[in-house]
Amino acid sequence: MIYLLPFIFLILVGCDYVEKMFVEEDLLDRPPSQRCGECHQKIYNQWMHSRHSVSWTSGEFVRSSKNRTKKKCLSCHAPLEVLPEKQPVVREKLREEGVNCFSCHYREETGSIHGPYEVFSPPHYSTYDPDYISSKICAGCHRKTYSQWKASGSDRTCQNCHMPSKKDRLIQKFPYMYFHSKKELHNHRFPALKADRKDMELSLEEKDGMVILRVKNTGIPHRFPAAQQGNPRVYITLKGISGGSEVYTETVMLTAKTGIDYMKTKEFYFFPDVKTERFSVIVERKLSYQEKREVLFTADFPD
Ligand code: HEC
Ligand code: HEC
Ligand code: HEC
Ligand code: HEC
Ligand code: HEC
16 A cells, blocks of 8 residues: 555646646736637627726716726726625726626636636636526626616526627637537627617507607616616607608607616607697617717607
8 A cells, every 4th residue: 555655646746737737827816808818819809899898998987986086986897806796896906907807707715717607628727607697797786777677577687688699619729729619608798789669669649739659668677778877868759740841859868867667668748839740759879988879769650
């Protein structure tokens, strides 16, 4: 038995050696996101074009946080570590990266990268973590939107809509990419999406010279528009048309305070003082950081 000890020792050291050969230790020391992008190129490029990557540098954030001197504004815009349903604390390093790779994926508790899969990832330790397919991982920052979503009872998660997926490789580094099968790759651009005609039920009623427009949010399981701190707007314009020309136009505005909750209806009253044959409703929006309005959809009455 005693003769085997040196061999056991060698095997243990050997394993450790082999593991060390592949582990790239800086990956677990909160490196810049570009480092993650050396292998996860597609995800990195998507993230670079996301609002999460500019949450610290966005002009409107800088202005409204008084050049980042308001302490209570910092944590969600440059978090240290994202935990389910917990508001994060602010980090010291690399704040200019905003909500970056390691803040969402690295966990001090296990000293590893957490994610939605059970993977073999020699360069860094990984831990399968079901929180990543749950809305809870978004909840600590998108607090208001998360409570609205919870109240909606929707069975679709934030990721189902705001991280649409397609089958692809998670890494693009040659030759390692060929050692790993394709999986669902979730879009890290976190698109804001756009409400469309099917998301809203519209009806128009004419009564004593008054027009009542009813809008029901049947498609978006949170307020329309939604915000935590930003100031997005929705504009609803009613146009009256007679003899082929526009004879009336009036716009109402919705903010994140006055928006339409899931399965709720809002009524808008218009008083066109002219005779109209047809009406047209145009729904537009302006996200917090957008300069101009964009059209979401239109509806004609009668159509
Ligand atoms: C706002 C938090 C957030 C940020 C920032 C973020 N991720 Fe993710 N990531 C997620 C979530 C959530 C999932 C799981 C999505 C799912 O399965 O529904 C995920 C999944 C992944 C996966 C598994 C494949 C996939 O797409 O499901 C990889 C790899 C990954 N992220 C790498 C990165 C890298 C690299 C960066 C930085 C360039 C990054 N992530 C930034 C939240 C984030
Ligand atoms: C040297 C290459 C390399 C680098 C650099 C790298 N990864 Fe990975 N990562 C991998 C490999 C390989 C996998 C497994 C891929 C597979 O199974 O398809 C993986 C998987 C993942 C997963 C999925 C884990 C799970 O359990 O679902 C996440 C999340 C992830 N990496 C995040 C990161 C982050 C964040 C960084 C930067 C701190 C990073 N990676 C840097 C190679 C790398
Ligand atoms: C650490 C805090 C934090 C977490 C966690 C987080 N977000 Fe965000 N998110 C932000 C901030 C801050 C912004 C605004 C950035 C800006 O526009 O300056 C934002 C913006 C967004 C936007 C708006 C995108 C646009 O183009 O207008 C979407 C959509 C979004 N996040 C979805 C998600 C989803 C889905 C999750 C969970 C997987 C998530 N976020 C997790 C902080 C967070
Ligand atoms: C069924 C799909 C769906 C689900 C589930 C969903 N959203 Fe949305 N969300 C949308 C659509 C569509 C819009 C675009 C509304 C518009 O046209 O402005 C939107 C808009 C947003 C915006 C506004 C973008 C901006 O820049 O102001 C944020 C933030 C957001 N969602 C976060 C979340 C979070 C967080 C969750 C989970 C708690 C979630 N959403 C769940 C469909 C969804
Ligand atoms: C609990 C987390 C949290 C805190 C704290 C927070 N924000 Fe945000 N902020 C968000 C999220 C999430 C968004 C994404 C869009 C939305 O839902 O409003 C956002 C978006 C914004 C936007 C719109 C996007 C842009 O870049 O133009 C501004 C401006 C902003 N925040 C400023 C602030 C200011 C100022 C404070 C301090 C008073 C603050 N935030 C504190 C989470 C937070």
